[in-house]
Amino acid sequence: MNPTRLFVLGALARRGPMYGHQIRRDARLDRAELWSEVRPGSLYGALHRLEAEGLIEPVRTEQQGQLPARTVYAITDEGRRELRTLRTEAFAEVGLRPDPVDLALAMSDELDEDTLRGFIEDRRRLLEAQATGLDHRRERAWPDQTVADDLIVEHARLRVQAELAWHDQLLDQVGKLQTVSAHRPGGDQ
Structure with missing residues (x-):
């Protein structure tokens, strides 16, 4: 499409x-x-x-x-x-496109925890700014705004909120990402 x-x-x-x-x-x-x-x-x-x-x-x-x-x-x-x-x-058509952050996260083994945390915190700040912008759009109507427009803004706002929640979870577990699993090839046995 x-x-x-x-x-x-x-x-x-x-x-x-x-x-x-x-x-x-x-x-x-x-x-x-x-x-x-x-x-x-x-x-x-x-x-x-x-x-x-x-x-x-x-x-x-x-x-x-x-x-x-x-x-x-x-x-x-x-x-x-x-x-x-x-x-x-x-x-x-239903589905979410893959987010490049997932690939970057999967390939971040060699990054130290502080660097990885910094990348994630930067992304979270950008998402927070998007959420704030969407909140402002929701509060202010524009000319000829329709119910569909309201629902579209709400859909975007909820998607950003879900991303923020996932980034919070990621920040909470970032230290675990650096732990090499014993089950991975090349990991400690």
Whole structure:
């Protein structure tokens, strides 16, 4: 499932014909970074690919003053079918992607406890900042905020809270990570 395709097609289906900058602005306003891997910079390339595939079509060109001309796109019937397929795939896709910290943790045998603890504490501070930001977003509504927006922010907040709890557990057990197990090859026998 391609989140950028889903976002562009969904935005055009929901809001009607738009040009790239409007879609990019909507990605920022809709807080797309909370609920997807959609990056505003990737939207223009996606527009060209979707047009080449016949999923969207240019409906007009607009130009204001000396600004460059902008192509306004609309979703096609084929694009609406693709949107339904992508949405169905997204609802069916369940799972969390592996976090690189797990691999780093598995490969941290040679790190001393203080260095490892420092890495983990740094990550925890970053997560705490994310949690604080999400708490602030939850407290302040933005224009046109919907129940779905509230639920998306809450989902992100709960995921960060789970990460914080795991990091606390990790910090509590970091000393045990440095103990070489007698069952591991090369470990003390």
